[in-house]
Amino acid sequence: MDTRIVANSIVSTKQWKDSQLVDPVPILKELVAIPSVNPMGRDLTGNEYFEGRLTEYLVGYLRRHSIEHEVHEIVPGRANVLARVDCPRAVRTVLFDAHQDTVPTDGMTIPPFTPTERDGRIYGRGSCDVKGGLAAMLAALTRLANNRHAGVVNVVLSMTCDEESTSLGINQLVASWLGSSPKYRLCDARPDVAIVAEPTELDIVVAHRGATRWKIRTTGRACHSSRPDEGINAIYRMAKVLHHLENYAIALPGSRPAHALCGPATLSVGLIAGGSSVNVVPDSAVIDIDRRTIPGENSQAVIEEVAAYLRERLDFELIHEAPYCQSAPLGDELNGNLAHQLSRAIERVVGARQLIGVPFGTHASRIAKADIPAVVFGPGNIAQAHTKDEWISIDQLRHASEIYFQFCTTEL
Numbered sequence: 387m388d389t390r391i392v393a394n395s396i397v398s399t400k401q402w403k404d405s406q407l408v409d410p411v412p413i414l415k416e417l418v419a420i421p422s423v424n425p426m427g428r429d430l431t432g433n434e435y436f437e438g439r440l441t442e443y444l445v446g447y448l449r450r451h452s453i454e455h456e457v458h459e460i461v462p463g464r465a466n467v468l469a470r471v472d473c474p475r476a477v478r479t480v481l482f483d484a485h486q487d488t489v490p491t492d493g494m495t496i497p498p499f500t501p502t503e504r505d506g507r508i509y510g511r512g513s514c515d516v517k518g519g520l521a522a523m524l525a526a527l528t529r530l531a532n533n534r535h536a537g538v539v540n541v542v543l544s545m546t547c548d549e550e551s552t553s554l555g556i557n558q559l560v561a562s563w564l565g566s567s568p569k570y571r572l573c574d575a576r577p578d579v580a581i582v583a584e585p586t587e588l589d590i591v592v593a594h595r596g597a598t599r600w601k602i603r604t605t606g607r608a609c610h611s612s613r614p615d616e617g618i619n620a621i622y623r624m625a626k627v628l629h630h631l632e633n634y635a636i637a638l639p640g641s642r643p644a645h646a647l648c649g650p651a652t653l654s655v656g657l658i659a660g661g662s663s664v665n666v667v668p669d670s671a672v673i674d675i676d677r678r679t680i681p682g683e684n685s686q687a688v689i690e691e692v693a694a695y696l697r698e699r700l701d702f703e704l705i706h707e708a709p710y711c712q713s714a715p716l717g718d719e720l721n722g723n724l725a726h727q728l729s730r731a732i733e734r735v736v737g738a739r740q741l742i743g744v745p746f747g748t749h750a751s752r753i754a755k756a757d758i759p760a761v762v763f764g765p766g767n768i769a770q771a772h773t774k775d776e777w778i779s780i781d782q783l784r785h786a787s788e789i790y791f792q793f794c795t796t797e798l
Contacts, residue, residue: 408529410787411508411780414521416443418501418510424487424550434499437486437547438463444486444545451528456572458558460547466555467545470572471530473537473794480539480794481577481758482527483556483749484520485549488512495774507777515771518778519583519764519786520545526790536795542573549749552711556749563756579724579759581793582750585766588736588782588789590725592761593647593743596679596715596751598688601672602627602696603705608662608669617667621660623702624671630699631655631675634692645680647718647743652678653692678745681717685709716751718743721759728763731792736785744768763789 422440444467448455455469488511491498498511527543546555561567563576604624609617639650660671677688693706725741732739750760765782
């Protein structure tokens, strides 16, 4: 029985090769070498974009290791892959979740899809967010499949699509448990708990902020710019909107108690567009709002609050479009026991770590909406995610995989 523990030490590449452990490093290199860029709403095509090629790799990997799996196409060319390992002594089912997609490569200073090992790091797009976590989970799942008698839980690994944009993949999986979407054969009922892979530096995220995003549009009346008095300039109107929104954003953090772990609520305007030509008075302008919510806030209510604030201060109508992102915050009301159990596994490998809150959102809050205790845990530092020279620590990558395995094989 493979019960080896990597206890507070660095395990060399040679030791990994000479042991029965499944090394996540070569897995990560293969994942990074396969582009799976999310276009993030842009009209882009080509082999670099979407998750199709990575999905094919994952299916091939699972077949080679005789791990039961299924593929659910969410939209054409984009699919969730689920894998499952059942253990004879299992008393519950754990969901491991990691997404397949990455952010675009604009501005990168390293070859994004050439995984490079240097100075104890793996460089490349997705190495940190979140192919490192995916590789660690795949390695742990493979090891469990080879040592099922050691497991005390059944494990479902969901490898979901579209996390970086509109969360199509995880939304459909959660909907399958709530009866509003076709069920998955390998996970036809809610799992007991869930661990979501994101870069946390091996700390446990028990709470995080959410994000609500929508567009605000001003309208006007177009005319020739030589006679601007005959039109209504939608950009000038938007300037007034922005003035009030800036004041609102400044006051927002102090307008309600900050969350003890996640910090305050915030608002930012991230995009603006308007007009069709410099010699035409514009009849339309639009901005994109990013409202970060804290546990206890309602995603729809925050839009209505902003709308009411602006309505009181403007003498023209605005159009608030339906939100294109409503990622709920994650509270720590349900996940205390899970965090404690995961902490025990972490301590066996790298010593004590912290329970923390973070300002960014994850799949954990969407899973928690189905009343499933969920936490976020994985290798890497969020400061390296989405960067021009994205990288992950090899030590953390291997430690994370060991911790996932220890969680699956440690008695409660």
